[in-house]
Amino acid sequence: MGKVIVITSGKGGVGKTTSTANLGTALAMIGKTVVMVDADVGLRNLDVVMGLESRVVYTSMDVFEKRCELYKALVKDRRVEDLMLLAASQRNRKDDIKPEQMQEVCEKLKQEYDFVLVDSPAGIEQGFRNAAAGADEAIIITTPDLSAIRDADRIIGLLQNQEIQPINLVLNRLSPALVKKGNMISKNDVLDFLNIDLLGVVPEDTGVIASTNRGIPLVHNAGSQGAEAYMRIARRMTGQRVPIPEMREENFFSHVANWFSRNK
Amino acid sequence: MDFRSLFTRKSKSSEIATQRLQLILTQDRFEVGEDSMKKLQFELTEVLAKYFEFTMNSVKMSLKREGNSYVLMADFPFNQSKKNR
Ligand SMILES: Nc1ncnc2c1ncn2[C@@H]1O[C@H](COP(=O)(O)OP(=O)(O)OP(=O)(O)O)[C@@H](O)[C@H]1O
Ligand SMILES: [Mg+2]
Helix, strand or coil: CCEEEEEECCCCCCCHHHHHHHHHHHHHHCCCCEEEEECCCCCCCHHHHCCCHHHCCCCHHHHHCCCCCHHHHCEECCCCCCEEEECCCCCCCHHHCCHHHHHHHHHHHHHHCCEEEEECCCCCCHHHHHHHHCCCEEEEEECCCHHHHHHHHHHHHHHHHCCCCCEEEEEEEECHHHHHHCCCCCHHHHHHHHCCEEEEEEECCCHHHHHHHHCCCHHHCCCCHHHHHHHHHHHHHCCCCCCCCCCCCCCHHHHHHHHHHHCC | CCHHHHCCCCCCHHHHHHHHHHHHHHHHHHCCCHHHHHHHHHHHHHHHCCCEECCHHHCEEEEEEECCEEEEEEECCCCEEHHHC
16 A cells, blocks of 8 residues: 655745656656646646646546546556656636545555655645645655745644644755855755755756756756755655765866756 | 844845744744734743843744644843842
8 A cells, every 4th residue: 555645835836846747757767656646726737747748638627527437547657667647637726626536536546556646736725735635644845945934834734733744845946056155045944944854955956947848857867966866855755764965066067967968 | 133234244145034034933833923922022031030130132932843843942041040149
């Protein structure tokens, strides 16, 4: 029996969808069976980030309303074995779905798959509540800025009330150079404020944009800092003990190395 | 907050951010306004002032998350105990 993990943040645009796509792919690459559920009804994006938009025929709405069987609505990834996507309906609104419907689907999926990753919408309303409804655990995504951390704090409180456990943190878009200059809140300060366990740190990586353009998650581009960070987080999610390295600063050599790995 | 610190070159923007965040999170977690927090701080200070001597504006209070609950952290740096004088 697998587990359902909701990937959420409170604030929008901090990297939930990017993280869901990369962690789902990374987990499947290391041999786990994975379903990614897009819970951002009306504003779905996970299919696009995964490059699967042309393969989506049914959505979770069709499953909830019994127009389609669950297994038939799952879209197979183009590149990695045992990686599936359940897309969100683009024509519906977030309050068209009831938490119980989401819960039932998650319950079924975790019987068959090792990991069910739910990409939550931003906010603390119905959409978020639906996304969290079937979750056993949570991953909070935050960036090192005031409003993202504040919203993360709020979300952690809400999840704790629902007895979702553990709640782990992924710090996204950290820029070691900015921290060093004193223009970005440091990893340790973020941890001090939120005081939940750190699952990993993902650096600011320009490769993310290119990978979204192509519809190929960053982790396929082995060697880039972002890809390495997501691979380490995925291993930690499977229970392996992988140390969290201090981020190295981007320098001339890493830029050259990145340039080569990106233009392969 | 020391207003001048906003403009002197010494204080980094990340330091200002963490100071502001400390206050914001404490208010959010208390689920009460800044007024009530100030009032609590004032009343606690009044009680402690019976026993210790300290400067009012050096007092700092915050709520820290510990597992599923919060711990009230309060710094009351005192100069000396009154009875030792
Ligand atoms: N580590 C990173 N480095 C650089 N850019 C990033 C990184 N992570 C995310 N981004 C960029 O930030 C933007 C928002 O990312 P994403 O869509 O994953 O956020 P989200 O939390 O899912 O947003 P929403 O709340 O709208 O669902 C995207 O343009 C993405 O390319
Ligand atoms: Mg998203």
